[in-house]
Amino acid sequence: MTPNQISIERYRRVAAGYDASAHFTMPLRLRTIGLLALAPGDVVLDVGAGTGLSFAPLLAAVGERGRVLAFEQSPEMCEQAEARVRREGWGDRVWLQCSSAEEVRLPQPCDAALFNYVHDISRSPQAVDNLMRQIKPGARIAIAGMKFFPWWTGPLNLLAWLKNRPYNANPADLWSPWDRIAPWCDGFERWSTQWGMGYIARGRRRA
Ligand SMILES: C[S@@+](CC[C@H](N)C(=O)[O-])C[C@H]1O[C@@H](n2cnc3c(N)ncnc32)[C@H](O)[C@@H]1O
Numbered sequence: 395m396t397p398n399q400i401s402i403e404r405y406r407r408v409a410a411g412y413d414a415s416a417h418f419t420m421p422l423r424l425r426t427i428g429l430l431a432l433a434p435g436d437v438v439l440d441v442g443a444g445t446g447l448s449f450a451p452l453l454a455a456v457g458e459r460g461r462v463l464a465f466e467q468s469p470e471m472c473e474q475a476e477a478r479v480r481r482e483g484w485g486d487r488v489w490l491q492c493s494s495a496e497e498v499r500l501p502q503p504c505d506a507a508l509f510n511y512v513h514d515i516s517r518s519p520q521a522v523d524n525l526m527r528q529i530k531p532g533a534r535i536a537i538a539g540m541k542f543f544p545w546w547t548g549p550l551n552l553l554a555w556l557k558n559r560p561y562n563a564n565p566a567d568l569w570s571p572w573d574r575i576a577p578w579c580d581g582f583e584r585w586s587t588q589w590g591m592g593y594i595a596r597g598r599r600r601a
Pocket residue numbers: 398401402405416423441442443444445446447448465466467468471493494495496509510511512513514515518521561
């Protein structure tokens with residue numbers, strides 16, 4: 395199976411309970427969105443949008459004149475995101491496509507891009523390449539995800555691996571999960587979160 399197929403299978407199992415399990419990470423999600431410094435009228439890309447948990451705060455930040463572009467490859471996660479858009483009556487304010495990061499074509503340029511807990515996308519060279527080529531130079535980029543603790547903490551990293559395993563096709567690739575995105579950015583800055591088991595970072599798409 396390819397990493398995409400593995401990921402789709404994993405999310406088939408967890409999709410129904412995803413929103414309930416993501417409740418505790420909502421403050422982190424909001425912190426990453428804050429790093430984007432969104433302004434009214436901005437167009438923002440939600441990479442691997444899942445069930446659309448970030449849509450409401452993103453739309454609140456970009457206002458009526460702004461727009462959210464989103465894609466997601468898991469049919470079960472995408473269905474929930476579509477249902478959310480219908481339920482909230484967001485209409486054209488959200489462009490949502492059930493597509494992989496490796497193949498998605500964005501309908502318009504974006505001013506900012508959010509990579510919130512999309513480990514398999516940040517580890518896929520084809521996905522990063524496809525997205526970065528479509529994100530306009532100067533666009534603000536923010537990323538958050540899990541990482542390994544420093545090597546000398548040893549067995550603690552079993553915990554990080556176990557937490558990643560139900561979701562990600564690459565659960566052991568956690569030493570520097572940002573390192574395919576950082577080279578595309580100017581002013582890349584990164585901080586540790588969750589006592590070292592997470593990271594949050596920002597930069598601007600290099601001109
Ligand atoms: C942990 S969830 C995060 C979802 C959302 N960003 C959030 O903050 O709740 C990771 C999502 O990335 C999606 N994903 C993984 N690999 C992908 C790929 N190559 N292309 C598109 N989506 C992908 C998964 O289906 C899943 O919905």
